[in-house]
Amino acid sequence: xxxxxxxxxxxxxxxxxxxxxxxxxxxxxxxxxxxxxxxxxxxxxxxxxxxxxxxxxxxxxxxxxxxxxxxxxxxxxxxxxxxxxxxxxxxxxxxxxxxxxxxxxxxxxxxxxxxxxxxxx
Numbered sequence: 001x002x003x004x005x006x007x008x009x010x011x012x013x014x015x016x017x018x019x020x021x022x023x024x025x026x027x028x029x030x031x032x033x034x035x036x037x038x039x040x041x042x043x044x045x046x047x048x049x050x051x052x053x054x055x056x057x058x059x060x061x062x063x064x065x066x067x068x069x070x071x072x073x074x075x076x077x078x079x080x081x082x083x084x085x086x087x088x089x090x091x092x093x094x095x096x097x098x099x100x101x102x103x104x105x106x107x108x109x110x111x112x113x114x115x116x117x118x119x120x121x
Contacts (some may be wrong), residue, residue, distance in 0.1 A: 042070075
């Protein structure tokens with residue numbers, strides 16, 4: 001890992017309870033010294049402002065290298081996802097149990113297609 005990113009060692013997770021729980025069971029969960037977790041469980045009662053706040057916080061944290069976000073949650077904050085243009089943390093959209101992955105919505109694939117053209121599929 002480069003010197004500039006040596007402190008980025010965590011993966012943040014945002015999504016439905018089943019998706020987040022599965023990833024946390026793989027050992028990804030972490031709570032820092034300020035009692036801030038690296039995950040957010042989103043359900044139908046979660047206010048949009050809380051989702052946006054968590055995403056913004058995860059993108060600003062210097063210890064997070066990757067943000068895994070279910071595509072359904074990413075759709076709720078698509079503007080923030082599309083505006084995120086930094087290499088770190090990298091934002092990866094993943095499917096959930098109830099919502100399959102749709103590559104036409106994926107922000108990373110959209111960027112690749114803009115750079116390399118439609119042949120990048």
